[in-house]
Amino acid sequence: MNSCSDVELRVVGANLPRKDAIEKVTGQALYSTEVSLPGMLHAKVLRSPRAHARIRSIDVSAAETAPGVHAVLTHADIPKHFMPVYGYFIKDQPLVAVDHLRYVGDIVCAVAAESEAAAVEALARIRVDYEDLPVAASIGAALAPEAAELFPEAPPGIVPAYGDGASAILRPGKNICYQFNYTTGPPSAFERCDHVFEDTFHFSRMHHYHLEPFVTVAEARADRINLWSACQNPFPLRKELARMFKVPENRITVNVPFIGAGFGAKNNCKTEPVAVMLAMMTGRPVRFCLTMEESFLTNTQHAAILKLRTGVMADGRFVARESDIWLDAGAYSDASPLVAEKAGYRIPGPYRWKHIDTRCYCVMTNTSPAGPFRGFGGTQTTWAGESQLDMIARRLGIDPYEMRLKNLLKLGEPFVPGESGIDSDLKEGLDLVAREVGYFDYRKSPPKPKGVKARGVGLSIGFKDGGGVNKPAQARIKVSTNGDIYLHCGTVEIGQGARTALAAFAAEILCAPYERVSLPEINTDYLPFDQGTNASSAIAVMGQAVACAADSVKKQVLEFAASQLECPASELVLDNWTIRQGEKRHPMVPMIMRYYGGTGFEFTGEGYYKAPSDHHAPLEAPCVFWEIGWGGVEVEVDTETGQVKILRLVMSGDTGRSVNPLVCRGQEDGAAVMGIAQTLFERMIYNDAGQLLNNDPLVYRVPLAEDVPASFRSITQEQGHGPGPFGAKGAGEATILPVASAVANAIEDATGARITELPITPERVLEALTRQQAK
Amino acid sequence: MVSYLRLHFTVNGTPQALRIPANTLLLDLLRDRIGLKGAKVGCSRGVCGACTVLVDGQPVAGCSTFAFQAQGAMVETIEGLARDGALHPVQQAFIDHAALQCGYCTAGMILLAKALLAHDPDPDRATIVEWLSSNVCRCTGYQLIVEAVEDAARRMRQAAQDDPGAEA
Structure with missing residues (x-):
């Protein structure tokens, strides 16, 4: 779609300088x-x-x-x-x-x-x-019979419309502000399972630690x-x-x-x-x-407890999953109901089931309010789901890679009834990270433990729906007499490179140099409405509105030129603000001034996109795209100290098509490193009195350059199945998802010991090893 | 009562003589009095490095340095790096490697890299990682920044070889 009809892509796929690069490297960017x-x-x-x-x-x-x-x-x-x-x-x-x-x-x-x-x-x-x-500083304390209510009276709230299988309740119980449910398939499926396994996982929370307050x-x-x-x-x-x-x-x-x-x-x-x-x-x-200390007290990720009851056949086929997820919402609801919706919805992972039944609860606690955080519930569910998959595989004596293959959804297969099809080849990505991390070599010849050091490999597939729910996008493109392009859209440049990518779409479709596209600063009076820069939606949702606006303006320009040249528009090609008509070239500027006068004109195109509403889709509109992060890791565990050394770490996302490959890689690197920190050390620590003990940049530890394993690599796949312009889909959240479970899976591969609580500190590894030896 | 002092120093090569409250932080002086906003306010605890500036070539956290500590010194900020419209090689390398995202740490990271390359024109990757580990970037995962610094070092060595008299 939407490409210059007779030329190769020039802008999309090229590593052009970010739109904000000069301002940011010279200190002129204003915040x-x-x-x-x-x-x-x-x-x-x-x-x-x-x-x-x-x-x-x-x-x-x-x-x-x-x-x-x-x-x-x-x-x-x-x-x-x-x-x-x-x-x-x-x-x-x-x-x-x-x-x-x-x-x-x-x-x-x-x-x-x-x-x-x-x-x-x-x-x-x-x-x-x-x-x-009385203080309830944790999920357990808030749900205890003796706990005090944070909200003795119900605050005003709403439950949005949900589609097939999904529902929600306000205040289903004490200190629970919202409960999301999703179910599909007959519960009797559990009766046909050869085994049912129940496991519980704990997820610790991080602070966003955005440097700008x-x-x-x-x-x-x-x-x-x-x-x-x-x-x-x-x-x-x-x-x-x-x-x-x-x-x-x-x-x-x-x-x-x-x-x-x-x-x-x-x-x-x-x-x-x-x-x-x-x-x-x-x-x-x-x-x-605010100061950074105050930021810690303003918004955080959701800590969580996830209880999974999973029924399988003896050959490793998944049949049914029942899950209860408790999210620590903190003291105010903020985005917790939406995160509950997403966590509850994503817990099946990218697998095929006969029956799913999930409940996700937002538990109010006397701690900082939790809100949206990169991964948005998917980080929590991937931690639990991908950990349990390996645990079950080992219990059944099946290789975890083989077990994933038996259950993975195929390209195009709907996630659940009423949903859109999966738009990545999941096996292709899994094979890539497994190969890169040496998984198959390990299976052929497992390494022998060297003294107290044991080595292992682990895999994981992070999974989330991307693009938000039922999200509209509008964009406007103006082209001046001279062919300078204004792209008006409400996507906020927060570092992700959205302006760079959206400008690339506009330039590509208008067959104009990328440098000619400029985006004004965000101002709600002048720009078309936008729901917000979140859910990795810029490429796949706003991108489609931008493409639509570019197509519209291009059509107007060609029709104008056709009227001036007295020929059908289909004979004309727009190329760098010149009209090509076979071998002839007609510059736009004189044509415009001849018709509109010397003061010129602006062509304006509007664009709109929204996934169509559909009551059969559980969240009322089918998912725009699926954001998948594949992870492979090789670890060495010191069984004497519990120290985990990451020997190889490969994380991969699928951008569909990388609009700007380096910018995409930066997103995937960054998300993966956040995941590494969450896995190994980064967390907010509360005591029972509700005091945040590491509420200080000096003691709250975020990853530094030296914390990134030397072997770390992110590999961007471009599988080409995305719904956005040129086959692109969103990026930036995928690779935070699989890190923790891949590491836990590798530790179990190395030692037989299973960690079910984050972060994976040496103390927890030693505890797990001790439990393992006691068995 | 706050006492005042007279501060003489140069900022990006321009001599400055200012009467300032003795407790003025270097970062506040640069941002609020001199109008150089490139050094950012981040954690205000000397941890994140978003406020990094160079004092006599050494990176310091502007939020945790009193202005009087720069008495007589040469202070460099991100605004002083580009010369005659030409970007510093480290700035150009950051652009070419997309080594920035939100941009809030970028000035600090670039100045850190400039100081490193003045100290060691041919650092190995481990040395670069060690130096960059004094600042936080929450966006990039550091890999592209490390690659940009490696590339900047290469370019600066090449330039020095081509024109031994040129200023790095």
């Missing part, structure tokens, strides 16, 4: 942290030191008279007609606390002052009398609100703010400069509501920028 307005005040908030408490009383009088203070915001200062709570499906997070504090870091009140230092000094003068409540600058002038914010989904943010502050959407402008990464964290309200409220109170622009 929200750099936004500064005349008269701007600075906000800071008082955060709860208690994990669960009621506010008996609060005295802010000394803060109000502190030097440089312009406003102190408590719940009492919010106009009664506002709706000062936010959240995705469930509106449960208050702008500032009413009287109930649910985690360490919950916002008690806020101050706007001449400087951050003045705001911090004012906060120290605020006196709060807390009444402690959460930051917003807001001004409320006349009847308008203007914001500059590090936000991944500016249009839904605008809608949420309009609802909260009772302002029409067309009087709120969200500007998004470059974003210093988000990995999911920068979706929906974060620093925005407090900044807007204080701007309204003071009449001055207000900047609210």
